[in-house]
Amino acid sequence: MKTTFDTQTIELNPSGENYIAVVNGKTVNVHVIRAANGRMDLLVDGQRVTAHVSSDMAKRWVTINGQTLMLTKTSGAKQGVRHDHAGGLIAPMPGQIRSVSVGVGEAVKKGQTLLTMEAMKMEIRIQALRDGKVKSVFVAQGQTVEREQILIEVEE
Amino acid sequence: MFNKVLVANRGEIAIRIMRACRELGIRTVAVYSEADKNAQHVQFADEAILLGGAAPKESYLNVDALLRAARDSQADAIHPGYGFLSENASFAAAVESADLTFIGPSAASIRAMGDKAESKILMKQAGVPTVPGFEGLESYDEFKKAAHEIGYPVLVKAAAGGGGKGMRVVNAENELKEAIELAKREAINAFGDERLLIEKYLAEAHHVEIQVFGDKHGNLVHLFERECSVQRRHQKIIEESPSPLLTPELRARMGEAAVNAAKAVNYYNAGTVEFIFDPVLSSFYFLEMNTRLQVEHPVTELVTGLDLVHWQIRIANGEKFPFTQSDLHQHGHAIECRVYAEDPSTGFLPSTGKLLQFIQPQGPGIRVDSGFAAGDEVTHFYDPLLAKLIVHAGSREDAVHRMKNALNDFIVHGVVTNMDYMRAVLETDDFKQGRVTTRWVETKFAEWNVPQPDLNALIAAALADVVFVGGRTQSAVSKETDPFNPWKQTGNYRN
Numbered sequence: 001m002k003t004t005f006d007t008q009t010i011e012l013n014p015s016g017e018n019y020i021a022v023v024n025g026k027t028v029n030v031h032v033i034r035a036a037n038g039r040m041d042l043l044v045d046g047q048r049v050t051a052h053v054s055s056d057m058a059k060r061w062v063t064i065n066g067q068t069l070m071l072t073k074t075s076g077a078k079q080g081v082r083h084d085h086a087g088g089l090i091a092p093m094p095g096q097i098r099s100v101s102v103g104v105g106e107a108v109k110k111g112q113t114l115l116t117m118e119a120m121k122m123e124i125r126i127q128a129l130r131d132g133k134v135k136s137v138f139v140a141q142g143q144t145v146e147r148e149q150i151l152i153e154v155e156e
Numbered sequence: 157m158f159n160k161v162l163v164a165n166r167g168e169i170a171i172r173i174m175r176a177c178r179e180l181g182i183r184t185v186a187v188y189s190e191a192d193k194n195a196q197h198v199q200f201a202d203e204a205i206l207l208g209g210a211a212p213k214e215s216y217l218n219v220d221a222l223l224r225a226a227r228d229s230q231a232d233a234i235h236p237g238y239g240f241l242s243e244n245a246s247f248a249a250a251v252e253s254a255d256l257t258f259i260g261p262s263a264a265s266i267r268a269m270g271d272k273a274e275s276k277i278l279m280k281q282a283g284v285p286t287v288p289g290f291e292g293l294e295s296y297d298e299f300k301k302a303a304h305e306i307g308y309p310v311l312v313k314a315a316a317g318g319g320g321k322g323m324r325v326v327n328a329e330n331e332l333k334e335a336i337e338l339a340k341r342e343a344i345n346a347f348g349d350e351r352l353l354i355e356k357y358l359a360e361a362h363h364v365e366i367q368v369f370g371d372k373h374g375n376l377v378h379l380f381e382r383e384c385s386v387q388r389r390h391q392k393i394i395e396e397s398p399s400p401l402l403t404p405e406l407r408a409r410m411g412e413a414a415v416n417a418a419k420a421v422n423y424y425n426a427g428t429v430e431f432i433f434d435p436v437l438s439s440f441y442f443l444e445m446n447t448r449l450q451v452e453h454p455v456t457e458l459v460t461g462l463d464l465v466h467w468q469i470r471i472a473n474g475e476k477f478p479f480t481q482s483d484l485h486q487h488g489h490a491i492e493c494r495v496y497a498e499d500p501s502t503g504f505l506p507s508t509g510k511l512l513q514f515i516q517p518q519g520p521g522i523r524v525d526s527g528f529a530a531g532d533e534v535t536h537f538y539d540p541l542l543a544k545l546i547v548h549a550g551s552r553e554d555a556v557h558r559m560k561n562a563l564n565d566f567i568v569h570g571v572v573t574n575m576d577y578m579r580a581v582l583e584t585d586d587f588k589q590g591r592v593t594t595r596w597v598e599t600k601f602a603e604w605n606v607p608q609p610d611l612n613a614l615i616a617a618a619l620a621d622v623v624f625v626g627g628r629t630q631s632a633v634s635k636e637t638d639p640f641n642p643w644k645q646t647g648n649y650r651n
Binding site for chain 1: 334506509515538540570573575606609614
């Protein structure tokens with residue numbers, strides 16, 4: 001069974017009591033000693049590995065030796081594709097719009113603050129990624145926005 | 157002693173205070189916002205009262221609702237914690253006029269130290285060294301002139317401020333205007349007061365603060381220092397005591413200056429006098445006094461053996477200190493790491509979501525002050541502090557090792573945390589040598605790349621779908637194939 005996480009693909013197949021994993025042409029033997037309550041104790045080619053793993057939709061949170069990674073399960077086709085909103089600037093996290101400093105049609109410079117939002121008592125400035133003209137503004141002051149919601153669009 | 161204390165706060169500090177109340181045989185009242193109805197501090201309390209909406213103004217900053225909650229629950233004292241209303245003199249006064257005890261300093265002390273401009277003048281009069289700067293400026297031109305006179309870089313900060321809110325570093329004149337506007341706006345939001353002051357920004361300085369404590373009978377002592385130089389945008393990340401920089405002579409001088417600062421405002425209860433320390437000149441300047449319990453107070457508790465919250469309550473109740481300055485000593489070394497729901501790879505943007513796993517480290521010399529548990533939601537309404545991890549050991553080196561291991565054992569899934577980042581800080585030579593200044597994070601340790609998943613991480617991620625039924629770890633069933641499981645062994649030995 002093949003699974004792709006972000007840009008890496010792993011093939012994992014049962015083999016008797018164990019599993020055979022193949023990543024980047026490397027093959028290892030995996031023995032599951034115990035797996036319960038979000039924790040798994042493994043022997044990977046005989047080496048002890050303890051991993052804490054949580055799943056949330058396509059996301060997998062993995063902690064091994066204190067290092068936590070968030071992997072996203074993707075189908076092969078979507079691999080490596082990032083959200084490009086064609087000049088649209090998105091909210092990096094949920095919060096509230098504090099101010100909108102530009103209007104539609106206004107010329108803006110790269111790095112110029114277009115609007116500010118507040119989240120967790122912190123002010124976040126949304127700045128123009130390049131020189132251009134404001135095509136549309138999708139939010140107003142005081143509005144609550146969700147993570148990845150498109151706020152403003154700038155065209156060249 | 158008080159019969160019942162209302163804790164006007166949330167998260168880890170509310171729980172920490174309620175725990176102290178329980179130990180002293182006092183009943184506890186939690187207050188909460190609509191966003192916090194299932195929060196840990198609500199579960200921990202003997203009773204809990206809803207204040208209002210999620211926005212702090214409607215709940216944790218809502219004085220009327222808090223006083224009503226205290227009256228309805230027949231509490232006889234209010235502990236404000238840190239943040240929110242803890243340094244609001246009008247609140248302290250309102251609590252006292254409602255015939256309740258405010259567990260903290262007098263409203264007059266809070267007022268005197270709360271205004272950064274006026275407190276600076278007071279400190280100059282009391283002979284406490286202060287940073288060169290100006291107060292009471294209004295127009296942009298006045299600020300421009302003052303900044304020019306002081307010399308860039310300068311710091312613009314809220315006169316009513318504290319905790320890094322409404323504070324901006326300005327490196328050159330072309331940044332001044334926006335910095336003033338942003339600082340003003342943050343100042344209005346955080347403190348409802350837009351006045352700013354401007355002072356010299358000491359780039360290569362350390363932040364060293366002294367914990368002071370006074371009873372209501374005129375006794376004032378200091379509980380030594382905390383080094384808090386590992387900061388990002390004026391928010392402390394790692395704190396420790398003792399400071400790796402101070403000599404016993406400097407420590408004594410700073411302690412005395414801090415006690416003098418507190419005396420100048422007739423201080424009682426717990427407070428912290430913050431200093432900027434220049435290690436090259438061995439000189440220190442008064443920065444501000446925080447008239448409340450500090451986030452990093454556990455570090456002081458571990459090295460002095462005193463429970464600061466117990467003493468806050470006992471002093472508010474009128475008790476006298478049974479000790480004097482010469483009875484107090486520092487033992488070993490303590491370090492605190494603030495575990496924030498922040499993503500170091502996106503410039504430390506807060507990370508929100510549901511906590512899928514939240515497993516706290518354990519072991520000798522490890523303390524966790526936490527406000528969350530697995531299943532809890534981390535929302536964008538409040539401070540992103542998840543927990544404080546504090547360790548104590550015989551030496552600084554041992555404490556650093558203990559901290560690294562404790563960070564390794566702290567499992568948080570569902571939100572991104574700064575733990576990997578903090579562990580990397582602890583590994584640097586600068587930290588090991590005690591050379592970290594308040595600008596170090598921004599100038600020397602700003603870049604952060606998320607490590608790529610290695611083979612084992614990919615195996616674990618792929619296996620989760622196979623070994624945890626339904627892919628949901630919380631409802632996972634056990635797959636038991638351990639050949640060494642003692643319950644399956646039938647041998648005739650025991651150990």
